[in-house]
Amino acid sequence: MTVQSKRAPRGDLFDVRCPTRDLLDRVGGKWTAMLVKLLDEAGERRFSELSRGAAGISRKMLASTLRDLERDGLVSRRVQPTTPPSVYYELTPLGRSLSEPLATLRNWAESNMRAVDDARIEFDRRS
Amino acid sequence: MTVQSKRAPRGDLFDVRCPTRDLLDRVGGKWTAMLVKLLDEAGERRFSELSRGAAGISRKMLASTLRDLERDGLVSRRVQPTTPPSVYYELTPLGRSLSEPLATLRNWAESNMRAVDDARIEFDRRS
DNA sequence: CGGCATCCTGAGAGATACTG
DNA sequence: CAGTATCTCTCAGGATGCCG
Numbered sequence: 001m002t003v004q005s006k007r008a009p010r011g012d013l014f015d016v017r018c019p020t021r022d023l024l025d026r027v028g029g030k031w032t033a034m035l036v037k038l039l040d041e042a043g044e045r046r047f048s049e050l051s052r053g054a055a056g057i058s059r060k061m062l063a064s065t066l067r068d069l070e071r072d073g074l075v076s077r078r079v080q081p082t083t084p085p086s087v088y089y090e091l092t093p094l095g096r097s098l099s100e101p102l103a104t105l106r107n108w109a110e111s112n113m114r115a116v117d118d119a120r121i122e123f124d125r126r127s
Numbered sequence: 128m129t130v131q132s133k134r135a136p137r138g139d140l141f142d143v144r145c146p147t148r149d150l151l152d153r154v155g156g157k158w159t160a161m162l163v164k165l166l167d168e169a170g171e172r173r174f175s176e177l178s179r180g181a182a183g184i185s186r187k188m189l190a191s192t193l194r195d196l197e198r199d200g201l202v203s204r205r206v207q208p209t210t211p212p213s214v215y216y217e218l219t220p221l222g223r224s225l226s227e228p229l230a231t232l233r234n235w236a237e238s239n240m241r242a243v244d245d246a247r248i249e250f251d252r253r254s
Numbered sequence: 255c256g257g258c259a260t261c262c263t264g265a266g267a268g269a270t271a272c273t274g
Numbered sequence: 275c276a277g278t279a280t281c282t283c284t285c286a287g288g289a290t291g292c293c294g
């Protein structure tokens with residue numbers, strides 16, 4: 001199991017129950033947002049296609065991330081009973097609806113991350 | 128230093144350079160999004176006010192998160208030379224512009240995280 | 255082909271104590 | 275008041291290998 005109960009020792013008042021926090025715990029994974037985008041653009045794809053399309057991801061992390069997405073109802077999994085089996089993944093309507101706010105975030109990132117990087121360089125230079 | 132060079136061992140093609148990934152590495156921190164929201168709503172605030180307003184966060188994590196935000200140019204820090212000193216934090220224009228996509232994400236979360244949780248329960252029940 | 259199971263490392267984050 | 279220093283623990287995530 002992955003991304004399940006991150007932390008929850010002490011009795012916080014605000015933190016743990018915030019839905020945004022929960023969402024970021026899921027979507028903040030290293031490959032999650034990228035996979036949602038990929039599936040949104042490419043539609044239904046097999047495991048091996050995703051593995052090739054998402055350069056850099058290991059098969060383990062791909063399987064793990066897809067499983068988490070399926071668990072959260074964002075991705076549907078369809079097994080074609082061939083030999084060897086073919087497994088297809090696709091965004092659910094819920095998953096597709098998530099790709100919109102993610103796109104908003106992506107647009108901001110593409111427009112402003114340069115400024116963020118510059119600020120960081122400047123900040124580090126002073127220190 | 129926090130959140131600096133996360134990973135970069137192998138020569139990936141897609142991953143590391145993606146601005147969205149970079150953004151999520153920053154905003155995906157446990158307290159970051161919440162602090163941006165708090166500062167967006169409340170305007171300029173002192174350290175201790177934020178500490179009280181953001182229930183659950185330790186002084187260490189508050190200082191660390193604020194420092195990262197300042198480093199990224201999203202928050203400005205102003206020291207009032209009183210004794211003892213007062214330090215005020217405020218979103219920069221860049222930080223305020225980020226609060227919009229974050230609000231979009233928050234809206235999605237508030238509307239849909241229930242469905243995600245249900246999907247998760249259902250998935251776990253089957254397993 | 256499409257996964258789990260296992261091991262290992264490093265970063266995020268909490269607790270606590272100290273300082274100008 | 276507003277932090278910094280240190281120590282510790284958990285967990286995401288990479289590497290590798292086995293299985294139906």
